[in-house]
Amino acid sequence: MLKKIGRLFVIKTKFEACLIIYALGVGAIARGMIYIDEYPGVGGKLLLLACSGSVFLAGAKIFDCLRYEKAEREAAAAQQPA
Template sequence: MLRKLGRLFVIKNRLEAFLIIYALALGSSARGMVYLHDYPGFGGKLLFLATTGAVFLAGAKILDCIKLEKEVAELRGLRSQTAPGD
């Protein structure tokens, strides 16, 4: 049962990744707006930029990991198809 629950939190394809990145971007822009309100001027703008920049970094990492997991799965599939004596 825990394994089924755990599978809900695994990103399986690029569409799911983009949806998660979109949700992260919405949250970071909302947080950035709070920073602009609390810290008017240049400091607030820098904090806003930092929150949105973090989403870019996280999104790139998520997409890279999905690509890597796909390549590893393909290699494992190829390895299991070949016989050890070949």
């Protein structure tokens, strides 16, 4: 039963990854806007840039992991006897 629940929290497709990256982006930009209000000027803009940049890094990592897991599954399927 725990495995079934655990599978709900695993990113399996690129569509799911895009939804998660979108949610991260919305949250990061909302946080960045708060930083701009709290720290007017260059400091707030740099923090906004850092928030949005972290989403790009996280998105790239998610897509890389999906590609790696797909290749691993295909390799395992190719090694299994028919």
